[in-house]
Amino acid sequence: MALDDEWRSAKIWLERLRGRLWGFKVGSVLFAERGPGVIDEILSSGFRVFLDLKYHDIPNTVQLSVRRAISWGVSLVTVHASGGRQMLEAAAAEQTKDQLVAAVTVLTSLDQTDISPLGFSDGVRDQVYRLAELAKSSSIRALVSSPQEVFELRKNIQTLFL
Secondary structure: OEEOOOHHHHHHHHHHOOOOOOEEEEEHHHHHHHOOHHHHHHHHOOOEEEEEEEEOOOHHHHHHHHHHHHHOOOOEEEEEHHHOHHHHHHHHOOOOOOOEEEEEOOOOOOOHHHHHHHOOOOOHHHHHHHHHHHHHHOOOOEEEOOHHHHHHHHHHOHHHOO
């Protein structure tokens, strides 16, 4: 479940869903409000954390950011697959057995009219698959995509899914 609201509203779900969920997704809005302390609060309530900050920067910066997130105890942390092989490999190097990097393929808010000016003329689906393959070959062990691509990704890139 995503905790993208203000902490005052989001915190209620920790009590209501204790023992019923794997964990919570912390996005950039909540993280900007509460900082890394929100991760401690969620973890201490017995939940896991999916930190969805979608890192996209030079390889060293992303690696250090992922390392920091892993040190906070998050179970999943996101990076943009479009950051390239070196960035993905640097992020993947920080994964542990139980703490994974998830590569975001194409944002679900984007369609063909959005990605064409970026030079992705083959279509959203083809770009998702291209980035998924890049992530897999860079040792990334999880993906984020829209529901439209999940079935094919699971079928063709099975080893990436938990």
